[in-house]
Amino acid sequence: MSYVDEVIELVVKKNPAEPEFHQAVKEVLDSLRVVVEANEEKFRRDALLERLIEPERQLKFRVPWVDDNGQANVNTGYRVQFNSAIGPYKGGLRLHPSVNLGIIKFLGFEQIFKNSLTGLPIGGGKGGSDFDPKGKSDREIMAFCQSFMTELCKYIGADTDVPAGDIGTGAREIGYLYGQYKRIRGLSEGVLTGKGLSYGGSLARTEATGYGLLYLTQEMLKLNGIDLAGKTVSVSGSGNVAIYATQKAHQLGAKVVTVSDSNGWIYDPDGIDVDALKEIKEIKRARLTEYKNYRPNSEYHEGKGVWSVKVDIALPCATQNELLLDDAKVLVENGCIAVAEGANMPTTLEATEYLQANGVLFAPGKAANAGGVATSALEMSQNSERLSWTFEEVDTLLRRIMVDICHNMADAAERYDVKGNYVIGANIAGFEKVVDAMTAQGIV
Ligand SMILES: NC(=O)C1=CN([C@@H]2O[C@H](COP(=O)(O)OP(=O)(O)OC[C@H]3O[C@@H](n4cnc5c(N)ncnc54)[C@H](O)[C@@H]3O)[C@@H](O)[C@H]2O)C=CC1
Ligand SMILES: O=C(O)CCC(=O)C(=O)O
Numbered sequence: 001m002s003y004v005d006e007v008i009e010l011v012v013k014k015n016p017a018e019p020e021f022h023q024a025v026k027e028v029l030d031s032l033r034v035v036v037e038a039n040e041e042k043f044r045r046d047a048l049l050e051r052l053i054e055p056e057r058q059l060k061f062r063v064p065w066v067d068d069n070g071q072a073n074v075n076t077g078y079r080v081q082f083n084s085a086i087g088p089y090k091g092g093l094r095l096h097p098s099v100n101l102g103i104i105k106f107l108g109f110e111q112i113f114k115n116s117l118t119g120l121p122i123g124g125g126k127g128g129s130d131f132d133p134k135g136k137s138d139r140e141i142m143a144f145c146q147s148f149m150t151e152l153c154k155y156i157g158a159d160t161d162v163p164a165g166d167i168g169t170g171a172r173e174i175g176y177l178y179g180q181y182k183r184i185r186g187l188s189e190g191v192l193t194g195k196g197l198s199y200g201g202s203l204a205r206t207e208a209t210g211y212g213l214l215y216l217t218q219e220m221l222k223l224n225g226i227d228l229a230g231k232t233v234s235v236s237g238s239g240n241v242a243i244y245a246t247q248k249a250h251q252l253g254a255k256v257v258t259v260s261d262s263n264g265w266i267y268d269p270d271g272i273d274v275d276a277l278k279e280i281k282e283i284k285r286a287r288l289t290e291y292k293n294y295r296p297n298s299e300y301h302e303g304k305g306v307w308s309v310k311v312d313i314a315l316p317c318a319t320q321n322e323l324l325l326d327d328a329k330v331l332v333e334n335g336c337i338a339v340a341e342g343a344n345m346p347t348t349l350e351a352t353e354y355l356q357a358n359g360v361l362f363a364p365g366k367a368a369n370a371g372g373v374a375t376s377a378l379e380m381s382q383n384s385e386r387l388s389w390t391f392e393e394v395d396t397l398l399r400r401i402m403v404d405i406c407h408n409m410a411d412a413a414e415r416y417d418v419k420g421n422y423v424i425g426a427n428i429a430g431f432e433k434v435v436d437a438m439t440a441q442g443i444v
Pocket of ligand 1: 165209239241263317
């Protein structure tokens with residue numbers, strides 16, 4: 001059996017009941033076969049892949065909090081500090097009822113290679129809780145965040161582990177988490193990113209993941225002689241990534257005609273109204289059913305369906321495994337030319353393979369959505385030098401980073417004779433730097 005297959009088998013055996021983690025490891029290791037085979041003896045002796053798939057540390061803790069009725073509740077908190085070869089652990093905190101250890105591990109594993117691809121000195125980590133922020137009052141959110149940070153603050157710091165937002169964790173949650181960290185540890189430092197602008201946040205971090213997704217998509221199309229302007233786009237999700245992806249797509253001359261949430265989806269033939277979307281989602285924290293009040297010409301549909309709309313480009317920006325094989329078939333049938341992942345692992349392995357086999361340009365999340373974490377690293381730099389950069393300075397750097405990522409993944413694919421396969425290219429480009437750093441630092 002090959003070394004890669006042995007390690008894939010080991011992951012399943014050692015981590016039963018963690019299907020998302022198995023999926024992420026399989027996708028990465030499968031695509032690294034050619035690199036691993038070329039270095040098999042050394043990698044085996046150093047147990048390189050075994051060390052790569054084993055988190056350096058994983059924390060699981062109780063998060064008790066009291067709701068507005070005086071009832072005590074208990075959630076589970078997680079932080080997986082996966083790999084610090086390149087720099088301090090870096091990655092978001094997900095608050096969603098579906099969160100479990102396997103999901104946090106898949107996200108943390110992906111984060112290692114994504115962070116490597118940014119070219120910035122950040123290692124991989126991820127955390128979160130099965131707490132559901134939906135329908136909670138501000139006071140309940142604060143109570144949860146303070147309790148979560150009371151435990152987490154023992155293990156993080158500006159030079160060790162720097163969490164940020166993810167699904168369910170936005171500016172409000174980061175504020176409460178930061179306040180509690182400072183209260184307990186007495187440190188005003190860049191221990192979290194995605195902070196408010198009044199206390200050390202970076203301009204353009206809010207927009208960064210969505211904007212970065214479009215910068216990379218535009219460059220990928222350009223490499224293939226295609227112009228983004230004039231294209232029709234479907235976006236899934238309606239949170240942070242989806243909103244700013246839609247905004248940037250419009251600024252670059254494309255037209256986004258769909259968004260969705262966990263209950264349903266919108267089709268707006270005139271193009272999604274970003275101001276309306278922001279008001280519904282960021283201010284009112286309401287459901288997408290409200291959108292029709294702003295845009296009478298739009299349609300609201302219950303359930304899933306964004307991938308059934310005929311578009312040139314699809315941008316999944318909601319959650320993992322939301323674009324399945326059947327969706328891929330419909331996209332291909334409708335003439336879709338590109339898919340770029342704003343979310344983490346939104347496309348299943350079979351769907352990815354089908355899209356690629358049918359000539360659809362495919363940018364994997366670890367490259368396409370790396371603009372968020374890259375800008376977080378820029379926030380860390382600003383915090384360290386106690387300065388704030390302008391929006392234009394940060395946005396210019398973000399754009400350059402995304403263009404570089406695009407070229408690096410394309411070049412790596414070409415070097416290994418799989419031109420145009422950006423999944424393999426991104427994994428190899430991310431992996432090479434991690435291997436180099438791990439090897440230089442000995443067996444640790
Ligand atoms: N916020 C960031 O900077 C980054 C986020 N990501 C990824 O992007 C994706 C979206 O994250 P955000 O926009 O930050 O979160 P968010 O909480 O702002 O929005 C999440 C969106 O996805 C939808 N959603 C969540 N779970 C769902 C489910 N089970 N079924 C259908 N829809 C669901 C929600 O309705 C919402 O529209 C996630 O995969 C996240 O890991 C990736 C890189 C950075
Ligand atoms: O900005 C960060 O550190 C978090 C970004 C993140 O969680 C992600 O890239 O999935």
